[in-house]
């Protein structure tokens with residue numbers, strides 16, 4: 001577990017009853033209601049850092065800040081972006097004072113970065129930043145907790161790395177359906193059911209019109 005790397009990893013997703021996190025066209029706003037979204041801000045406030053994959057930045061352009069929480073502190077915001085393709089006008093770059101880390105690969109082409117005092121570019125020793133590498137880099141920076149906010153590919157990478165301590169799944173009472181809409185968890189290479197990740201559910205609670213499953217990987 002990531003405790004060996006000194007950082008507690010919580011994976012949070014908002015899914016439909018059929019386990020989707022976006023429609024086939026990539027639309028994901030909003031799967032859950034306001035009460036669940038408020039809880040996400042509480043979670044951000046409780047974590048030192050928050051992380052997403054580059055496709056989520058391109059699809060949703062999230063701020064990843066804490067809003068609506070009294071004396072809330074926004075976490076360090078991290079994007080996994082091997083090829084350094086994050087658009088310069090992304091909202092993540094528009095909140096001076098909340099640090100941003102872009103984790104690129106060692107094959108990324110050089111580019112112009114926004115001139116922000118709190119922007120840090122970390123270049124991984126591999127073409128794609130690996131999860132254990134990014135966690136050890138965050139540990140070196142003194143960060144002790146990380147909230148992983150998607151998307152599907154990123155959730156799968158974290159689950160495969162074995163570094164996830166806690167799962168927080170918000171389930172909206174909606175069904176998207178179809179084969180093309182993204183399932184919350186990407187490919188894990190499970191062929192036989194006995195290879196499936198076993199989950200220990202700690203609690204299931206109602207949050208507004210949604211449900212919150214709090215769980216651990218066995």
Ligand SMILES: NC(=O)c1ccc[n+]([C@@H]2O[C@H](COP(=O)([O-])OP(=O)(O)OC[C@H]3O[C@@H](n4cnc5c(N)ncnc54)[C@H](OP(=O)(O)O)[C@@H]3O)[C@@H](O)[C@H]2O)c1
Pocket residue numbers: 012013014015020021022026027028031052053054055056057059060080081082083085128129130131149150151152153154155157182186
């Ligand atoms: N409902 C929800 O809770 C929720 C939350 C987040 C996102 N979403 C939705 O999810 C969709 C995006 O998900 P996605 O699965 O396509 O992409 P993603 O997980 O957001 O981003 C994946 C990309 O990140 C980069 N990356 C770099 N290192 C990585 C690593 N170690 N592991 C994984 N990715 C790494 C890769 O691109 P490069 O090779 O270019 O680096 C990879 O293709 C959007 O439609 C968004 O709306 C929904």
